[in-house]
Amino acid sequence: MPELPLREEAAEIAGEIAELRHSIHREPEIGLDLPKTQAKVLAALDGLPLEVSTGQGLSSVTAVLRGGRPGPVVLLRGDMDALPVTEETHLSYASVIPGVMHACGHDLHTAMLAGAARLLSARQDGLPGTVIFMFQPGEEGYAGARHMINEGVLDAAGERPVAAYALHVTSNRLPCGVFSTRGGPMLAAADQIRVTVRGRGGHASTPHRAADPIPAACEMVTALQTLVTRHFDVFDPVVITVGSFHAGTVDNVIPDEATFLATARSFSRESRSALAELVPRLIGDIARAHGLTAEADYSREYPVTVNDAGEAAFAGQAIADAFGTGRGEVAQFPITGAEDFSFVLEEVPGAFVMLGATPPGQDPETAPTNHSAVAVFDDAALADGTALYAELALRRLARA
Ligand SMILES: [Zn+2]
Ligand SMILES: [Zn+2]
Secondary structure (H helix, E strand, C coil), rough: CCCCHHHHHHHHHHHHHHHHHHHHHHCCCCCCCHHHHHHHHHHHHHHCEEEEECCCCCCCEEEECCEEEEEEEEEEECCCCCCCCCCCCCCCCCCCCCCCCCCCCCHHHHHHHHHHHHHHHHCCHHEEEEEEEECCCCCCCCCCHHHHHHHHHHHCCCCCCCCCEEEEEECEEECCCCEEEECCCEEEEEEEEEEEEEEEEECCCHHCECCCHHHHHHHHHHHHHHHHHCCCCCCEEEEEEEEEECCCCCEEEEECCEEEEEEECCCCHHHHHHHHHHHHHHHHHHHHCCCCEEEEEEEEEEECCCEEEEHHHHHHHHHHHHHHHCCCEECCCCCCCCHHHHHHHHCCEEEEEEHHHHCCCCCCCCCCCCCCCCCCCCHHHHHHHHHHHHHHHHHHHCCC
């Protein structure tokens, strides 16, 4: 095995990793079809000893590095898509596409994973096993990971990975360069509730001659909060937020219907199933109580992201060994955000690791969050993120 620590090798190519990141950041793309981003990844991997394939139904890139020595398979995942946000950071490499921004830092993940592919390729001869690099579109609501699983990413090396890891940067909460993970639930399941309350419109002055859907819909919104506190264990938390609520046009007309959208977050299979059953029942019962009808569609989106206890501990140890103590923390609580890496972790044990990229001079507690139009992710996190991707693969293969 080469002498130079991966961390130092990563630092040596940090400039090129940042260049790739800036190029991706400038031209962000949304969803499952990211042709420019895909082309940049393919160019970055060009010349490396990888078996590269691209997706059919989405612009994914799967690269397989077969080591010179026998051993198992490990998967590393980086997501590549951006968000429908108009960037307001005024960075030199800010998005040139109006209404689209890498506001979740996936540009860093893509660049870091390409960097790791380079570092590990240089060690191919001594590598005891195989690494799958999963460059994934459509994390932000398009279930790109599930599409890639359906297209065979987990079997890309001919046998299933023994472990899978993903990194995610954050523009706040964690100081730059600090890694955070935990065993068990790491991120929430995120489901969507679509409700339509149907009544009968009429004159606002004679509500008794109409069937007003608005008060009933308001009652549903507050009843959902009561459902959260009365039906779920506080130590297995649930979050419901109504993020969209629409009804009516003017003050003197009772509308025919009211509609609202909510997100439901949960951290266990049991709570998720209970939500899927209880929410539509509650909505239907309230509608009936008022002589109305309601449709409540509970749609399961991303499952809980559950880190394997052993793999999370292994990642924590790798962080401590490679970067020293003080650079890694065990996350006290899961995050109420959601991730489609959860689909990978349903199939393969692994760990999802957060990496602080809070810019210098900003307080992690108050810095703008991921998805904000002014979120800034510091380039200083790139080398260590690259190194950790490579360390996780190398150490896990060497251990097996
Ligand atoms: Zn995001
Ligand atoms: Zn993200």
